[in-house]
Amino acid sequence: MFPMVELKDVSTVYEGEKFPSIRNITLTIQQGEFVTIVGPNGAGKTTLLETVNGLLPSDGSIAVNNKNLKTDGTLIRKGIGYVPQEFACDSLTPFIVEDVVMMGRYGKMGLLRSPTKEDWTIVQGVMSFLSVDTLKHTPVGKLSGGQLQKVMIARALAVEPEVLLLDEPFSNLDMKSRSELTEKLTALNKKGLTILMVIHDRASIPSACKRIITLEQGEIVSDKKFKVIQ
């Protein structure tokens, strides 16, 4: 094991605001760890995720897989799968499911290159894994909230990430889909994927998650080992 995500004294202030949404966060996540972040609304959970992949500018130092986010941000993001919170599409959105999943690979492909047969094989693989392959020609604007959530997870996995950042991945999912997704995340984690997940409902924390971090008012108030009580 080696440190996959390292944050030292990290604070993030939104443009135009005086006080940081997260402050002085120091945190190390080892390769292959499954970590869940919990906390009340406004605690800074989403800010923390978006700070880790450099979508928000921050103070302090952040390294992912030994690369400095400030100097290698774009390179680092090519190895991070990110699922945002409650992503929505309007009915006119001009993309079908397989295009959206393929977009996850565009950064990795680089400029002036078109998707290869191998890229399509990976995309087909993640769509099958998330059971959305039957929807591959469906416009994303016509999907239900749960279906769209699975497509966004497939898109994040199409990156073939070293780290998977999930922001409320169980929202919009029914109980059966939650349970299936939990199994799939567990399987991915067993294969060595580092997972950092933000969740509101503690009851949804998968048993594969071994560490739970609680955020309150932008600060870490607890960082504990997690064990599901059967």
Place this chain on the structure above:
Amino acid sequence: MSDLLVLAILGAVLTGISCSLVGSFVVRMNLSSLGFAMSHAAFAGAALGLVLSLDPLGLAIVFSIGVAVLLGPLAEKANLPTNVILGVIFSLMISLGLIFINLIPQTAMSSVALSILWGSILGMTVTSVLRLLVLSVAIVLVYWLFFKEFQAIMFSRKLAEASGINTRPFYYLILFLTGITVAFSLKLVGGLLVFALMVNPASSAYQFFYDMKKITIVSPLIGILCCVSGITISFLVDLPVGSSIAVVSSAIFAVAVILSPKRKRG
């Protein structure tokens, strides 16, 4: 057919292509208000050029791109929603444009001034057609080379950035091309209505397809249809060409919304 009409039709085809192509990005990224502000800025710039006896096209480009470049930082510093800033810029630019037109000294210049306001068939010269040709080729080339990056940005700029695409250069490249397109289209369509040619054909194409490639091909075709029809109406009935094009493109958009399969339930 007179040389003038041939130039006007060629100019119309190329204006239709360039405006609608950048329009497909502008519409999808909800930048219609920006296109609106840029077109009025270009109008103000061209009018200032006439007042100062400088190249109206050059100043139109400077004003138009200046709006795009200033908008982001201005919105951040003032901590105001972008649409509020755009509203202020729009009213400022249209006011400046009208003030500059008032200041144009010679009576002979007033027809030129009116042409940048409403557009004119007479505005097309060999040079302006060649400029539009180069611009259209450049836009097609940029779209062709970076289509997948634009697709990802048009789906979600945030997610495109999150998956390792450096979105800023692409975003600003399109804004830059939009600024030049607006300025180059002023002569034919006029500053007050050029945004209609950007928004309406692309919005019409969006009503029918779930494939960006098809939208990128069909938008300019609708743009050409709007421009050529608008020019024909303007020529036959002696109406301002910009207004004719805007009316035709609005009618096409209305029909597209009614016929759109995306809006049918079930």
